[in-house]
Amino acid sequence: xxxxxxxxxxxxxxxxxxxxxxxxxxxxxxxxxxxxxxxxxxxxxxxxxxxxxxxxxxxxxxxxxxxxxxxxxxxxxxxxxxxxxxxxxxxxxxxxxxxxxxxxxxxxxxxxxxxxxxxxxxxxxxxxxxxxxxxxxxxxxx
Amino acid sequence: xxxxxxxxxxxxxxxxxxxxxxxxxxxxxxxxxxxxxxxxxxxxxxxxxxxxxxxxxxxxxxxxxxxxxxxxxxxxxxxxxxxxxxxxxxxxxxxxxxxxxxxxxxxxxxxxxxxxxxxxxxxxxxxxxxxxxxxxxxxxxxxxxxxxxxxxxxxxxxxxxxxxxxxxxxxxxxxxxxxxxxxxxxxxxxxxxxxxxxxxxxxxxxxxxxxxxxxxxxxxxxxxxxxxxxxxx
Numbered sequence: 001x002x003x004x005x006x007x008x009x010x011x012x013x014x015x016x017x018x019x020x021x022x023x024x025x026x027x028x029x030x031x032x033x034x035x036x037x038x039x040x041x042x043x044x045x046x047x048x049x050x051x052x053x054x055x056x057x058x059x060x061x062x063x064x065x066x067x068x069x070x071x072x073x074x075x076x077x078x079x080x081x082x083x084x085x086x087x088x089x090x091x092x093x094x095x096x097x098x099x100x101x102x103x104x105x106x107x108x109x110x111x112x113x114x115x116x117x118x119x120x121x122x123x124x125x126x127x128x129x130x131x132x133x134x135x136x137x138x139x140x141x142x
Numbered sequence: 143x144x145x146x147x148x149x150x151x152x153x154x155x156x157x158x159x160x161x162x163x164x165x166x167x168x169x170x171x172x173x174x175x176x177x178x179x180x181x182x183x184x185x186x187x188x189x190x191x192x193x194x195x196x197x198x199x200x201x202x203x204x205x206x207x208x209x210x211x212x213x214x215x216x217x218x219x220x221x222x223x224x225x226x227x228x229x230x231x232x233x234x235x236x237x238x239x240x241x242x243x244x245x246x247x248x249x250x251x252x253x254x255x256x257x258x259x260x261x262x263x264x265x266x267x268x269x270x271x272x273x274x275x276x277x278x279x280x281x282x283x284x285x286x287x288x289x290x291x292x293x294x295x296x297x298x299x300x301x302x303x304x305x306x307x308x309x310x311x312x313x314x315x316x317x318x319x320x321x322x323x324x325x326x327x328x329x330x331x332x333x334x335x336x337x338x339x340x341x342x343x344x345x346x347x348x349x350x351x352x353x354x355x356x357x358x359x360x361x362x363x364x365x366x367x368x369x370x371x372x373x374x375x
Contacts, residue, residue: 043180044177044180044181045181045184045185060202060203060204061181061202061203062178062203062204062209063204063212065174065177065178065181065209066209066212066213066216069174069213069216070216073216073220086183086187087183088179088180088183088184089176089180090180090184091173091176091177091180
């Protein structure tokens with residue numbers, strides 16, 4: 001378990017997560033959760049760890065159980081309680097065929113969407129690179 | 143760490159969570175509480191189990207009242223999306239109104255829709271008791287009102303579902319608008335019943351659809367509940 005300070009979370013821009021960033025993360029959370037279950041069944045804490053190690057989706061931990069609850073009600077995942085060696089049972093989730101279908105459609109949309117967006121923001125990347133190179137050469141010129 | 147050790151902070155958290163779940167089926171609440179318990183215990187086992195670390199673990203989980211409120215919202219949406227009860231649908235729409243501007247506008251539309259349905263039914267119910275005051279009223283200023291007209295017909299104020307050219311619509315009154323005449327006569331019963339059926343059916347289908355689309359499927363969760371800048375597990 002890692003507790004991050006506010007300063008550590010501030011990231012590249014030096015500011016706390018902005019509203020648009022939160023909306024972007026929130027919008028991709030359902031797909032992220034379904035994706036963690038693509039190959040295997042997992043319980044809540046495993047899903048959370050996988051989400052945070054694989055995508056940096058930071059979330060209030062209880063929220064994941066609310067979302068799993070909703071996905072289960074929508075028939076996209078199914079769950080079963082399994083006894084564990086640690087002394088308390090764990091609730092494992094797996095994708096249903098409907099969940100797999102939904103995930104594949106989400107991934108298809110996401111891939112097409114990000115490809116188009118990448119094209120759109122390519123000039124911004126280029127501009128950043130040029131700015132960065134310009135600063136370096138001015139520093140070396142000094 | 144000693145197995146089956148009891149942590150008062152965790153027990154207190156779970157008790158608050160269970161108490162805040164009142165209103166949803168006991169089995170659903172217990173299953174949620176058990177899952178949260180399993181999560182917390184595994185977190186504590188992976189820590190040094192000091193008071194500070196347990197407090198941090200509970201904080202990372204989120205406030206129990208907030209979790210329970212969202213669980214209840216999910217439960218209301220699930221029931222409402224397949225229900226024909228105006229009470230349940232309006233409760234679902236009210237919870238949706240708290241999630242953003244679209245939900246708020248949809249809630250107002252549902253209130254207006256059910257309000258018009260009730261006004262139409264009241265028109266039918268009150269016509270036998272106030273035959274000269276209940277009707278479909280057309281004023282000289284081109285205001286059409288289904289409902290009640292007070293005072294004399296020369297300059298009556300009408301109350302109910304009012305339409306005024308060009309495109310003004312209110313549930314209530316648009317104020318005095320010159321002399322009025324009853325436009326429907328005995329057909330008022332059929333007209334008002336038809337209007338009530340249309341308003342109630344359309345509002346019910348609209349509310350079910352909105353809740354299913356914006357509530358259940360999109361899983362609207364307040365931003366503050368998803369983002370926790372202090373913790374990465």
